[in-house]
Amino acid sequence: MFFRFDDRLLLISIGALVGSCSGLAALALNRGLIAMFELLGHYRHLWWAFIMPGIGAALSSLFLEKIIKEGAGHGVPEVVYSVSRYGGLMRFRSSFSRLISSCLTIGSGGSAGPEAPVVMSGAAIGSNIAQIFSLNDRQRVALVGCGTAGALAAIFNAPIAGLVFTIEVIIGEWSALNIVPIAVASVFGAQVCRLLQGNQIAFTHLQFNIDPAVTIACLGLAVATALISIMLTRALRLSHRVSHHIHLPVWLKAAIGGCAVGLIGFFLPDVLGEGYYSIQAMVEGTFSNGLLIVVLLVFAKILATSFTLGWGGSGGIFAPCLVIGSFTGLMYHRFIEILWPGVAWVNEGCFALLGMAGLISGILQAPLTGMFLIVEITGGYEVILPLILVSAISTTLCHSFEPASFYMKDLVEKGHFLRPRTDARVLADLSVSELVEKDCIVVPKDMKLGDFVKIMQKSHRNFFPVEDERSREFLGLIHLDDIREYLFDPLLYETVFLEQIMDTQVQTVGLDDDLSVILDRMDAAKLFSMPVVANNQFVGMISKATLLDKYRNELIVQTDH
Amino acid sequence: MKLQLKELAAALNITPTTAERWIRQGRIPVRIKENHCVFSLASLKKWADANSLTYTSPGAEIQQVPENPVDNLHAAMERGGVYYNIEGGSVEEVITAGVNSITCFDTQGQRESLHESLLAREELMSTGIGKGVAIPHPRTPLDYGEIPAFITTCFLKNPVDYKSVDRQPVLVLFFLICPSSKRHLHLLARLSFCLREEEFIKFLNQIPDPAAFFKKIAELDQRFDAP
Numbered sequence: 001m002f003f004r005f006d007d008r009l010l011l012i013s014i015g016a017l018v019g020s021c022s023g024l025a026a027l028a029l030n031r032g033l034i035a036m037f038e039l040l041g042h043y044r045h046l047w048w049a050f051i052m053p054g055i056g057a058a059l060s061s062l063f064l065e066k067i068i069k070e071g072a073g074h075g076v077p078e079v080v081y082s083v084s085r086y087g088g089l090m091r092f093r094s095s096f097s098r099l100i101s102s103c104l105t106i107g108s109g110g111s112a113g114p115e116a117p118v119v120m121s122g123a124a125i126g127s128n129i130a131q132i133f134s135l136n137d138r139q140r141v142a143l144v145g146c147g148t149a150g151a152l153a154a155i156f157n158a159p160i161a162g163l164v165f166t167i168e169v170i171i172g173e174w175s176a177l178n179i180v181p182i183a184v185a186s187v188f189g190a191q192v193c194r195l196l197q198g199n200q201i202a203f204t205h206l207q208f209n210i211d212p213a214v215t216i217a218c219l220g221l222a223v224a225t226a227l228i229s230i231m232l233t234r235a236l237r238l239s240h241r242v243s244h245h246i247h248l249p250v251w252l253k254a255a256i257g258g259c260a261v262g263l264i265g266f267f268l269p270d271v272l273g274e275g276y277y278s279i280q281a282m283v284e285g286t287f288s289n290g291l292l293i294v295v296l297l298v299f300a301k302i303l304a305t306s307f308t309l310g311w312g313g314s315g316g317i318f319a320p321c322l323v324i325g326s327f328t329g330l331m332y333h334r335f336i337e338i339l340w341p342g343v344a345w346v347n348e349g350c351f352a353l354l355g356m357a358g359l360i361s362g363i364l365q366a367p368l369t370g371m372f373l374i375v376e377i378t379g380g381y382e383v384i385l386p387l388i389l390v391s392a393i394s395t396t397l398c399h400s401f402e403p404a405s406f407y408m409k410d411l412v413e414k415g416h417f418l419r420p421r422t423d424a425r426v427l428a429d430l431s432v433s434e435l436v437e438k439d440c441i442v443v444p445k446d447m448k449l450g451d452f453v454k455i456m457q458k459s460h461r462n463f464f465p466v467e468d469e470r471s472r473e474f475l476g477l478i479h480l481d482d483i484r485e486y487l488f489d490p491l492l493y494e495t496v497f498l499e500q501i502m503d504t505q506v507q508t509v510g511l512d513d514d515l516s517v518i519l520d521r522m523d524a525a526k527l528f529s530m531p532v533v534a535n536n537q538f539v540g541m542i543s544k545a546t547l548l549d550k551y552r553n554e555l556i557v558q559t560d561h
Numbered sequence: 562m563k564l565q566l567k568e569l570a571a572a573l574n575i576t577p578t579t580a581e582r583w584i585r586q587g588r589i590p591v592r593i594k595e596n597h598c599v600f601s602l603a604s605l606k607k608w609a610d611a612n613s614l615t616y617t618s619p620g621a622e623i624q625q626v627p628e629n630p631v632d633n634l635h636a637a638m639e640r641g642g643v644y645y646n647i648e649g650g651s652v653e654e655v656i657t658a659g660v661n662s663i664t665c666f667d668t669q670g671q672r673e674s675l676h677e678s679l680l681a682r683e684e685l686m687s688t689g690i691g692k693g694v695a696i697p698h699p700r701t702p703l704d705y706g707e708i709p710a711f712i713t714t715c716f717l718k719n720p721v722d723y724k725s726v727d728r729q730p731v732l733v734l735f736f737l738i739c740p741s742s743k744r745h746l747h748l749l750a751r752l753s754f755c756l757r758e759e760e761f762i763k764f765l766n767q768i769p770d771p772a773a774f775f776k777k778i779a780e781l782d783q784r785f786d787a788p
Contacts, residue, residue: 087586136587429586434578553575556612557588 010135011142011181018109018129018143018152019185022122023192026154029099029114029121030197033094036107036274042111045270050262053272056108057258057313060101061251064314068097074309075116075316076407079123079148079170084411084418085428087137088144094124101314109272111304115155116316122151122189123170138177145171145182150189156202158191158376159186165369172419177532202276202377203283208350210383213343218354218386221332225358225390228328232302232363233398236317239310241419250312251448257311263303270297271304275323282326282352283378291334298327300494317406321359329376353378354390361391362398372396415516426554435515435550436532436540443478443498449486450493454514456480465531465538466502474538476502477531509542510531518542562602568619569598574611609760632710632744634751634780635775640665642711644773648718652683659715659734665708671735674703675738692762696752697735702745710739710748716768719754733765755781 043049061472062071070091075098082090098117106112126147130140145166153162163179171178243253265272281287289297305320307313329351337345353374361370372392375381398405404412411417419424441459443452445466456464466476483501484490507525509518511534522530522544529543564572569591570580583589584598590608591600609616644662649655658678678699682688689695713736720730735752739745755778756759764777 137585137683138587216759429582431578431582433581525617557583560588560612 007139008177008180011139011146011177012184014129014133014135015146015181016145016188017140018122018126019153019188020135020147020192021125021129021529022118022147022150022185023154023189025095025099025121025125026114026118026151026189027193027196028117029103030155032099032103033107033114033274036103040108051108051259053105053109053256053262053265053308053313054258056104056106057261057308057311058251058255059108060104060110060314061254061312063104064097064101064526065250065422068093068101070094070097075120075409077411079120079144080407081411081416082123083126083141083144083170084416088127088130088141090124090127090144092124092128095121095128097121098314102316105258105308105313105315106274108258109262109265109299110258110308110315111273111275111320112308112313112315113273113274113317113319113322114315115152115318117314118149118151118155119316121168122147122149126185141171142181143267143339145178146185149182149186150192153186153189154193156373156377157190157200158202158373159183159190161369161373161376162186164372165364165366168366169364169366186392194542196519201379203280203379205283205349205353205380208346208380208382210346210350210386213385214350215386215389216388217336217345219393220391221329221351221354222338222358222390223397224332225325225355226362226401228298228302228324228400229359229394229398232305232317232321232324232359233402233409235302235306236310236406239306243311244534254312257307257313260307260311261313264300264304264307267433268297268300271301271323274319275301276319279322279326279352279356282330283349284349285328285349287348287352289366291331292339294327294331294334298324298331299356302329316478317363318360322356325359325495326352326357327355328359329353348444350380350383353380353383354386357387358390358394362394363406365395365402365408367391367395367398370386415514421559426551426558427519429558430514430515430547430550430554431531432509432511432513432518432542435542435546436511437543438540440465440538440541442467442538445497445499445502446473447498448494449496449498449501449506450490452478453487453493453496456487461541463529463531463541466498469534473536474508474531474533475499476504477506478502506531510534511539515547519544519547562605563597563599564619565596566593566598569600572617572619573614574617575614586733632747633786634712634748634755635779635782636746637710637712638714638778639775640709641711641738643714643774646718646766647715647734649721650719651721652687652723653680655715655717655721655734656680656683659713659736661696662715663713663736663738665711665713665738668706669707671703675699678703679736687724687726689723689731689773690753690756691725691727691729692756693720693725693729693732693766694735694738694756694762695723695725695731695733696735698739698745702739702741708738708740710744712737712748712752714774732768751782751785754785 043410082088098120102112102114102117106114123144126143127140130143148170149162152165153159163183166182167174167179246253270278301320301324304443309315330348333348333351357370357374360373361367371387374387375384408417418428440461440463441455441463443455445468462480466475466478467473468475478498478501482503507521508531511532529541532539532542567577570577584593586695590604591598600614606616632705642664647655647658647662649658656679657676660672666672679697682700688697689702715734717732720732723731725731737748
């Protein structure tokens with residue numbers, strides 16, 4: 001087949017298909033959410049409306065746990081995990097599970113965003129299409145990226161943000177081989193959305209006149225967004241931990257979280273749902289609440305998002321970030337207006353927009369995603385200068401307090417965050433069975449030293465594993481350095497058995513052990529090689545010398561394209 | 562081109578596990594089709610070149626000629642020959658007479674340089690190892706071109722004071738001439754194995770004829786090689 005032999009053309013063609021499919025998935029969730037809002041909108045003013053987010057979250061949790069048998073989660077870390085560990089392998093059911101569960105959570109009023117579920121769904125679509133075409137890991141990862149980009153491009157009508165987010169957050173590798181198909185998928189995703197929904201910019205805004213005062217003021221805003229980002233990250237993690245320690249059924253916890261959100265929303269309805277209506281009002285400059293209410297809203301939204309996501313609801317943090325970001329921008333604007341009343345500040349919509357960029361960049365620690373996303377969803381290229389500053393400073397500040405972004409923190413802690421072309425990646429790919437050296441001569445424990453000396457003459461290794469002749473069980477290791485002084489005493493030849501001179505306290509490794517762990521153990525004990533033992537039997541030796549050899553090979557192969 | 566996974570791994574000198582993983586991860590231009598590795602030879606070779614690997618076609622592996630073919634004492638001694646009634650009253654005289662009897666050289670120059678280096682070695686320390694035996698040899702291997710290692714055995718007419726370690730006069734000289742240190746050690750180990758046997762020393766003292774001598778050496782060679 002022609003396509004088989006041209007990798008790039010193959011990826012571009014399938015990438016376009018994946019982009020279109022994930023665009024459709026994004027559109028489906030969007031329509032679903034609108035339908036849910038319309039359906040439940042009639043009941044929002046009733047006193048019992050606060051339980052609606054609870055019911056939604058509980059249903060979404062039951063759906064994920066009982067029917068789909070998947071844990072809740074943000075979606076994005078799961079995609080990064082599958083890319084890091086399994087070459088982008090994802091289950092088919094993931095392509096629709098999050099759409100339904102997040103529709104239930106968000107549609108009922110839960111404070112979460114539809115983007116991460118759509119990203120996961122798009123990624124799963126890409127992964128499964130790759131499997132249909134029986135592609136290899138590298139191609140599959142590219143298609144997972146295509147799915148992600150198509151979905152994000154469609155839901156925000158922002159093709160560049162889709163591309164940049166995928167490369168910066170999901171794949172972590174800027175290579176032409178990935179960028180080209182992902183860019184094409186982004187185009188197709190956005191195009192599908194425009195065909196079926198019209199070419200709308202998500203948040204239209206007024207014309208802003210950016211003077212140097214704004215650029216200077218945005219430095220303070222960057223600090224504010226960074227602080228709020230760190231606060232949101234920690235609140236989410238705290239809420240996860242608290243809910244983890246409460247021993248209740250998962251759906252019940254989700255329901256409790258949902259009801260708490262409902263209660264907050266009863267008094268401050270702006271925190272409910274994805275919150276795009278509030279963003280629109282803020283960007284247009286028609287949000288009329290005063291400074292205190294806005295400050296309250298920032299914290300209420302952080303709380304509501306923590307209750308929704310930390311307690312088992314399903315959804316992403318993109319939309320909450322945008323809402324909290326615009327609240328932060330607004331708060332900052334109100335604050336500096338009070339501080340310097342004489343200055344003619346630009347419209348508050350501009351600060352709402354910059355706040356969004358600051359928060360997205362801070363939480364994701366992905367400055368480019370923050371910049372491009374906000375420029376695209378607001379169409380506000382004229383704010384690009386302060387936008388870049390806010391994104392860059394916010395990311396840097398957040399990074400110094402939280403070295404790993406909110407999405408990646410768990411993965412980093414568990415050692416699952418493996419970016420291409422890194423030491424961790426190379427070590428994770430190599431397995432013990434690829435490095436084991438099998439040219440050791442195994443000797444029985446009953447052998448006399450005299451016989452051993454003859455065997456020793458034939459081996460070019462310094463290590464001799466000792467085993468039980470009958471059970472083949474590994475008993476210990478003889479290292480020539482340890483017994484050198486006895487080797488030249490023929491008196492001992494007939495009287496000493498190997499059992500008496502072997503080292504039984506030897507550290508061993510298994511075939512499934514992680515190489516990074518093995519290397520740490522070697523360094524700690526100052527060893528250059530260790531025996532590999534499986535099922536109590538000696539398999540071979542693993543040494544730093546061979547490791548360096550294979551490591552270099554692997555590094556060259558992995559970085560060649 | 563089609564190969565089994567194992568054959569492909571062997572051709573690239575990597576483990577089958579690595580080969581399988583690289584194919585799965587898409588790092589190598591090879592596909593799996595019906596349990597076979599399918600690839601274009603040209604692109605695989607190009608890829609191997611770019612990745613510091615070498616592709617050796619299966620079956621076309623060059624039979625590596627061992628640097629030093631296994632050689633035993635018998636062969637080396639046959640090449641060197643056995644000589645009797647070597648005359649001389651001192652170390653220098655017997656060495657000169659011994660070297661003159663060696664027939665393995667093409668030119669007089671080679672003989673002279675050997676003679677010189679043997680005497681230099683004796684000046685440093687006697688090669689008389691005791692029990693009436695000496696093993697004259699140069700300190701470092703000499704460049705004799707294509708000549709393989711050989712041992713020339715010389716039975717002296719009269720025992721000579723050789724300043725041996727046990728101060729016994731020497732009756733037998735084994736001229737040990739090798740092209741490399743490794744060959745030298747190899748043959749010296751075998752020779753010393755023989756000389757450890759009291760019976761062999763007695764046998765030497767009887768000044769055996771060449772047939773009996775070579776037979777005995779062949780026997781000892783076999784014992785040395787026995788596990």
